[in-house]
Amino acid sequence: MFDWLIVGAGFAGSVLAERITSQLGQSVLLIDRRRHVGGNAYDCYDDAGILIHRYGPHIFHTNAQSIVDYLSQFTRWRDYEHRVLTAVDGKLLPIPINLDTINGLYDLNLTSEELEQFFALRREKVDEVKTSEDVVVSTIGRELYEKFFRGYTRKQWGVDPSQLSKSVTARVPTRTNRDDRYFTDGFQKMPLHGYTRMFERMVDHSNIKIMLQTDFREIRNQIPYRRLIYTGPIDEFFDWKLGRLPYRSLHFKHVTLDKENFQPVAVVNYPQSELYTRITEYKHLTGQIHPKTSLTYEFPSDVGDPYYPVPRAENEALYKRYEAMAMARPDVWFVGRLATYRYYNMDQVVGQALATFGRIQKALHAETTAGFSAITEAAE
Template sequence: MNILVVGAGFAGSICARELVEAGHKALVVDRRDHIAGNAYDVKDEHGILIHQYGPHIFHTNSERIFNYLSKYTEWHYYEHRVRGVVNGKQYPFPINRDTLNQLYDLDLTEEQAAEFFEKVREPKEKVQTSEDVVLNSVGRDLYEKFFLNYTKKQWGLDPSQLKAGVAARIPTRTNSDDRYFTDTYQAMPLHGYTAMFENLLNHPNIQIKTSTEFKDVLTTENQFDHIVYTGPIDAFYDYKFGHLPYRSLRFEREHLKNVEQYQSVGTINYPNDFDFTRITEFKHLTGQKHSSTSIVREYPTAVGDPYYPIPRDENEKLFKQYQALANVEENVTFVGRLAEYRYYNMDQVVGAALNAVDKILGK
């Protein structure tokens, strides 16, 4: 088969590689001038490896997915840590026993920390919104200190207006584990994500065209047996039912000369101060040694490239209209965060892409 793959991020690149491994040919197009999608990383003018579209930290519990990517990269083992700033002080986040002890000047054991959460939580019979999730778990004070304003900045909505799944991603711990993720496999591609994608797409039967709109290659001369589409599903159908809402980000990058380390951990959240949500220092993530450092501040915005599908019932309803059209497509496969309007982690996109290929080959 001659296959057109729209998008050179995780979903598109993995589908392309697996389909050519099965004997087909693939043309991969991307409207941006580079491969690797939002995971694209590049050395800035000071020689620091930065993530162009905000921090991407790989973690998974799936041995299959970790082993799959290991064919295309070596790894730098890295466990991400985050601090949340409340009243000018930094605390471990997600909230754990140390957060409670430092914030309230206590000396709780694990058992006492569990009792503390039980005492302050506001039990909800029906947990439907993000606000419900957090109040049900840690109560009002911690909700207001760490979650409420961060969520408002991140999504432009009150937590009571967002589905439960958004907050459910963040655990609460009674121990002192201050890692952001507890997955079995936590690592960064040793030479960066872009290098990993170059390896993924390095095959004689894969042709790549960047700075290319996919509709521009759908000409009478170019005949494709199948399309793998990883872009926004509403764009594919020319916004027939209206635009699906997304949250975007604006990045403010800064290089700090002769500053070896700017902050103590990879990311620091600012739930209650400033217009940005967080600052990430890339050298923590990559393990790069350098006498200076580069950081990025993230400003959530309603305009710009689509990053995060906004999890609300009315948006899900609109997506379902597009999905109904997608379901009857014979020769188009929709896969990925934008095409499926799903808040996927990177490993989940890898899994979705591998499953999509199985279905295409099964046909």
């Protein structure tokens, strides 16, 4: 009999497994369908000996010192600031759009003040910003929207930006200075020896048992446990009773080239051409020195493992119905991107898991207090 069964060995499941065992001294069975821990952040050495991210690039960034302090128990860090270029009109230009992007695209020499005027002349008036298209055209105008955003977003999500929540493109800022960093968080680093090593240290505890290549649906009635934490798709947990929630998937083509470098930065986006959305070259992320280089091409799809909840109003409405079903199950804790149908960054999932552990502690304390009171009343 395990005290806890935790479904999913990504950030949410692994953090909660570590907290429950190290802080409460309780036993955990941690399971995952894949053959490894780490979820989508899993990294490994390919046949050439190059450290790659099996499921696309994962760059850690946060403004929360508490999350940094927690993860630093399991890894040292390598300094890294993420920079992304995008292939537009035959040029490689910085994204998010900044001063150098516009000057490079149009062969101009604008100042920051002039760039603000440039955008102001091109903005479209939108009475109410509701969609991803609204966000962009009301900020920088339709021409730049068509060049940088529409094609990429349609490939990534399988629908036009006019049909997506404003949250998608609102994640990408527009700048009038020359800051070409993709993120501006105060903490931007990579685990020194990779994510997998960090996860392995996190779940290295005598009270954590791990079963990989294990499907919860196949063992849910076979293994005894007292409490459940679920980090998989919430609609699957309830056997899709209300219908399937749409998730966007990815397919990856991993290649190794017999050359030291392929592109000037870790990630290059392709909004106008190609079937893939981006190419990642991992040596920029890891700092590894190697005579060869390994790349990943990303192809979004509706078929395959669920990666991203699709942010549309009708999907959110369906999720809310599943959420109501989850609220009626106080014996199950739903945590993570798939179980709460949210497009979270890694640090946000860690924060959610740590907050959930705080609620678990309170719930267990309340149970203990109630049990003690019942015993006292019976004795009286």
